[in-house]
Structure formats: C-alpha cells, structure tokens
Amino acid sequence: PIMEQIEAAGYEAYFVGGSVRDVLLNKPIHDIDIATSAFPEEVKTLFPHTVDIGIEHGTVLVLSEGNEYEITTFRTESDYQDYRRPDEVVFVRSLEEDLKRRDFTINALAMNTKGDIIDLFDGEADLKAGIIRAVGLAHERFNEDALRMMRAVRFASQLDFSIEEQTFEAIKELSPLLQHISVERIHIEWIKLLLGKNRNKGIEAFVLTELYQYCPGLNEQAGMLKSLIELAPYEIESEEDSWVILCHKLSLKGQELTSFLKKWKLSNKIIDNCKKVVPSVSFRLEHEWDTAHLYPLNEEQVLMTERVLKILNVSYDVSLAKKKYNELPIHGLKDLAVTGSDLIAHLNQQPGPWLGRLLKTLEQAV
Numbered sequence: 180p181i182m183e184q185i186e187a188a189g190y191e192a193y194f195v196g197g198s199v200r201d202v203l204l205n206k207p208i209h210d211i212d213i214a215t216s217a218f219p220e221e222v223k224t225l226f227p228h229t230v231d232i233g234i235e236h237g238t239v240l241v242l243s244e245g246n247e248y249e250i251t252t253f254r255t256e257s258d259y260q261d262y263r264r265p266d267e268v269v270f271v272r273s274l275e276e277d278l279k280r281r282d283f284t285i286n287a288l289a290m291n292t293k294g295d296i297i298d299l300f301d302g303e304a305d306l307k308a309g310i311i312r313a314v315g316l317a318h319e320r321f322n323e324d325a326l327r328m329m330r331a332v333r334f335a336s337q338l339d340f341s342i343e344e345q346t347f348e349a350i351k352e353l354s355p356l357l358q359h360i361s362v363e364r365i366h367i368e369w370i371k372l373l374l375g376k377n378r379n380k381g382i383e384a385f386v387l388t389e390l391y392q393y394c395p396g397l398n399e400q401a402g403m404l405k406s407l408i409e410l411a412p413y414e415i416e417s418e419e420d421s422w423v424i425l426c427h428k429l430s431l432k433g434q435e436l437t438s439f440l441k442k443w444k445l446s447n448k449i450i451d452n453c454k455k456v457v458p459s460v461s462f463r464l465e466h467e468w469d470t471a472h473l474y475p476l477n478e479e480q481v482l483m484t485e486r487v488l489k490i491l492n493v494s495y496d497v498s499l500a501k502k503k504y505n506e507l508p509i510h511g512l513k514d515l516a517v518t519g520s521d522l523i524a525h526l527n528q529q530p531g532p533w534l535g536r537l538l539k540t541l542e543q544a545v
C-alpha cells in the first residue's frame with residue numbers, strides 16, 4: 180500500500196537491493212528497501228507519520244498501520260572520497276541512475292508493485308548462474324567503496340556463488356584499498372563470511388585476492404586461513420565460536436590473544452569468552468578424556484568448547500566426557516578415610532612428623 184500511495188502521487192517506487200535478490204533465490208528476507216523518485220521532502224508530505232532516519236542519505240522511515248518502511252530516494256554517484264561511501268549524496272529521478280551505482284548485478288534488481296522485475300544489468304542471469312559480477316566497471320565500483328570487495332567474498336560464502344573473472348581481478352589489484360575502511364565495517368563482512376554456509380568458497384577468494392593482507396592480525400596468515408578449509412563441514416553457529424576458532428588456529432594465548440581481538444575492536448564479553456574457551460579447547464586436544472579444563476567455564480562456554488571441537492574435527496561429547504571422568508578409579512579414593520593409625524600399621528613405623536606430612540600429601544593427591 181505504501182508503494183501504491185507513492186505511485187498515486189505521480190512518483191515511481193520499487194523494491195530494491197538484497198530483498199529482491201533474496202525473493203528470487205527463495206531465501207528469507209531480512210529487510211525491505213524501497214526506492215523512489217520522490218525526494219525526501221516529497222515523501223514526507225505523502226505520509227502523516229514519518230521519521231528522518233537518514234535524510235541526508237535520502238532515507239525516510241514511514242510508519243503505517245504498525246509497520247515501518249524505509250524509503251530511499253534514487254541516488255547517483257557523487258564525489259567519493261577516501262574509497263568510502265560518500266557523506267553527501269545526489270538525488271535523482273531516474274531508477275537507472277540509482278541501479279547503476281550499486282555494487283553487483285545480483286543486487287541491482289528492482290521489483291515494481293505488480294511483481295515485475297526490472298533487470299538492467301542481467302542480474303537475473305547471474306543469479307541463476309551463481310555469479311557475483313560488478314555492475315559496469317569493477318574498478319569504478321571498488322574505488323567508490325572499497326568495502327564492496329569484502330562484500331563480494333562474503334556473498335560467495337553466503338550464496339555459494341563464484342566471483343566473475345574481471346571482478347575478481349579488480350579485487351586482487353585493488354585489495355590494498357581495504358586499508359581505508361574502518362575495522363567495524365570489515366568486521367561485519369568477515370563474520371558474515373565465516374558464518375556463511377559455503378565459507379570455504381569465501382575463504383578461498385579472501386586468500387587468493389589477498390584481501391586478508393589488509394585485515395587486522397590476518398596479514399601473512401595465508402597458511403592459517405587455508406587450514407580453515409580443512410575444518411569439519413559444519414556451519415559455525417555464532418560469532419563467538421568463530422573468534423575462538425581463529426584464536427586457536429593462530430595459537431594465540433594471553434596478551435597476544437587479547438591484542439588480536441582488540442585490533443578487531445571486539446567487546447569484553449567476546450574477549451573474556453576466548454580467554455577461557457581457547458585454552459579449554461587446546462587442553463582437550465592434548466588430554467583425551469580429562470575434563471578438568473571444563474571446571475572454570477560456565478555452561479555456555481562448555482557448550483562452546485564442544486561446538487568448536489566438533490568443527491575442529493575432534494569428537495567430543497561433554498556428557499560422555501563427564502561419565503568417563505566419574506568412572507576414573509581416583510574417585511574411589513575420595514571415600515577412603517585413611518587415618519594416621521592405618522598408615523602406622525600399614526607402614527610399620529613409629530609416629531613422627533612424617534605422619535602429618537604424608538596425610539596432607541595423600542589428601543591433596545585425592
């Protein structure tokens with residue numbers, strides 16, 4: 180109804196971006212982006228309840244019947260600076276102008292109110308063939324926003340798509356531009372890559388394009404990154420798990436572990452988790468059934484240890500480990516109330532200071 184209202188006022192309105200791509204791929208949609216030829220002030224006059232959520236970028240939030248819709252005015256490329264998306268944008272009336280500034284053909288599709296697809300760059304064919312291809316000249320797209328190179332490798336992982344040759348070559352050449360991008364934005368794409376269903380595809384492209392050389396703590400780590408390809412073929416379930424795996428693979432401990440995670444500006448919660456779970460994982464790899472390492476952990480961290488070990492290809496069932504632990508003969512000793520007179524009789528010795536020391540040693544051993 181929102182798009183129809185915009186059209187009734189004489190403007191154009193389309194679904195654009197990831198939501199159109201995901202509908203065509205039969206995947207669940209996260210957020211719906213609507214693009215329009217109406218300028219932000221015009222959008223605001225059409226609806227009684229709006230919020231300026233990013234009006235300088237052309238986005239107005241429309242509140243209607245309990246729902247929220249993000250409506251963005253068609254934009255074109257303005258002067259990009261420092262290889263980042265521009266702070267100032269130029270609004271235009273043409274859908275084509277708006278679509279041609281987008282990153283990849285699969286993200287440059289639009290859908291109108293009737294459900295017709297507007298496909299100016301053969302995005303549908305690329306969707307069918309599983310190809311990530313820059314819109315127009317790849318060099319231009321990546322010069323406009325260098326983060327798009329990370330987006331390419333994360334889409335490869337999420338969608339199981341291949342990066343088209345010229346797009347790939349452009350990334351390889353321009354990968355140093357990633358240095359201009361904030362760690363927070365790189366972080367979002369890197370985690371999406373690792374959590375993607377086809378992470379090996381993404382990791383392989385991440386290494387071959389040399390993007391990894393410009394990510395905190397990952398430069399010169401091609402060997403470690405390639406070793407991630409040998410992980411068991413399970414999905415990594417959470418961002419926390421992925422940091423534990425990385426720290427383990429990088430053999431990080433103590434201060435080195437903290438400083439690696441700080442370079443990525445991670446929360447104290449993630450850092451604390453890694454500090455406990457990474458040693459727990461290493462301990463388990465060295466001691467088959469010993470569960471002593473589990474005791475400093477909380478329940479979530481025990482489960483995390485189990486999940487991470489599974490991905491590292493080590494079978495580890497916490498409940499089985501606990502059972503084995505309880506079966507160890509040492510537990511019987513806890514119930515043995517060995518007294519001083521038992522020892523005197525058994526060892527056939529006179530009492531003396533040795534007795535107290537021996538009793539203490541036995542108690543500690545138990």
Ligand code: CTP
Pocket residue numbers: 195196197198209212280281282283286287324326327330
């Ligand atoms: N876009 C772009 N360049 C970027 C980021 C976004 O051209 N650096 C365009 C693409 O057309 C993209 C749309 O803006 O489809 C919306 O971007 P965003 O919501 O960040 O990503 P999605 O493609 O929707 O992917 P996701 O499903 O992960 O949200």
